[in-house]
Amino acid sequence: MPDQSMQNSPPTPSPLIRFENVHKRFGSLVVLNGVSVAFAEGKTTVVLGPSGTGKSVLLKHIVGLLSPDSGSVYYRDMRIDHLKDRGMEPIRRKIGFLFQLSALFDSMTVGENVAFPMREHSGLSKSEIRDRVAERLAMVGMENTENKMPGELSGGQRKRVALARAIALNPELVLYDEPTTGLDPIRSDVINELILKLHEELKVSAIVVTHDMTSAFKVGDRLVMLMGGGIIADGTADELRAHSDPRVQRFIAGRADEEDLRALHRI
Ligand SMILES: Nc1ncnc2c1ncn2[C@@H]1O[C@H](COP(=O)(O)OP(=O)(O)OP(=O)(O)O)[C@@H](O)[C@H]1O
Ligand SMILES: [Mg+2]
Numbered sequence: 001m002p003d004q005s006m007q008n009s010p011p012t013p014s015p016l017i018r019f020e021n022v023h024k025r026f027g028s029l030v031v032l033n034g035v036s037v038a039f040a041e042g043k044t045t046v047v048l049g050p051s052g053t054g055k056s057v058l059l060k061h062i063v064g065l066l067s068p069d070s071g072s073v074y075y076r077d078m079r080i081d082h083l084k085d086r087g088m089e090p091i092r093r094k095i096g097f098l099f100q101l102s103a104l105f106d107s108m109t110v111g112e113n114v115a116f117p118m119r120e121h122s123g124l125s126k127s128e129i130r131d132r133v134a135e136r137l138a139m140v141g142m143e144n145t146e147n148k149m150p151g152e153l154s155g156g157q158r159k160r161v162a163l164a165r166a167i168a169l170n171p172e173l174v175l176y177d178e179p180t181t182g183l184d185p186i187r188s189d190v191i192n193e194l195i196l197k198l199h200e201e202l203k204v205s206a207i208v209v210t211h212d213m214t215s216a217f218k219v220g221d222r223l224v225m226l227m228g229g230g231i232i233a234d235g236t237a238d239e240l241r242a243h244s245d246p247r248v249q250r251f252i253a254g255r256a257d258e259e260d261l262r263a264l265h266r267i
């Protein structure tokens with residue numbers, strides 16, 4: 001007899017990105033030690049984890065800036081980890097990447113920065129690009145700043161311009177690497193609100209790397225925690241708050257463990 005409960009359960013959304021048993025090391029440093037994780041389409045998934053644990057390394061595998069030593073990475077059903085630059089190009093176009101150090105081109109104006117991906121990768125005319133730049137800057141609350149230089153902007157404003165650039169090509173997926181680091185709580189919250197708004201308006205999927213728990217709980221539909229080379233927790237905010245692993249609890253509460261404290265006393 002067919003299993004009734006299976007027939008009644010809602011269909012599992014197919015993942016947009018999937019890691020299967022990914023290993024990555026740099027020399028003797030093992031960073032990813034068999035990571036398997038899926039990122040659902042249309043959702044915002046937060047990746048948490050201590051500094052140096054491999055969160056940025058994980059994101060770089062999605063855009064082909066790094067490739068695994070073994071294991072595989074999929075974009076929908078397409079295996080992408082072995083693609084060279086030319087093969088990766090159509091995938092990269094679907095992805096907006098807000099890098100950890102927002103990396104605006106300092107010698108270009110704000111407008112030129114946001115226009116850059118459109119000039120490189122779209123068939124848009126000059127006037128279409130001008131309109132799209134204005135529209136994207138307005139979306140992040142930076143209207144009429146086209147002629148400013150990045151050096152004239154605050155850290156939070158730079159992040160917003162970088163975000164306008166990341167969404168310039170109507171991505172399916174936006175990768176945010178520490179979008180609120182270095183910002184005060186109010187400016188951090190502006191970025192959180194923007195992530196939520198873009199999710200709503202552009203219907204994008206998102207992966208947000210952060211160690212800012214306020215931000216994680218605010219923007220994440222789901223949270224995964226990377227630690228010691230693997231995923232040690234994967235669930236909703238409530239599931240993580242109730243997680244039995246003490247490492248998860250310590251991370252959420254921002255508490256050092258005894259090992260950390262002993263190391264501090266040795267300094
Ligand atoms: N290209 C590289 N070559 C050598 N080592 C690297 C490279 N990229 C990352 N690493 C190392 O891999 C480890 C994980 O780096 P990663 O940048 O992913 O950490 P992270 O979790 O993003 O940390 P943070 O929260 O501080 O940004 C670090 O020890 C880092 O020095
Ligand atoms: Mg990082």
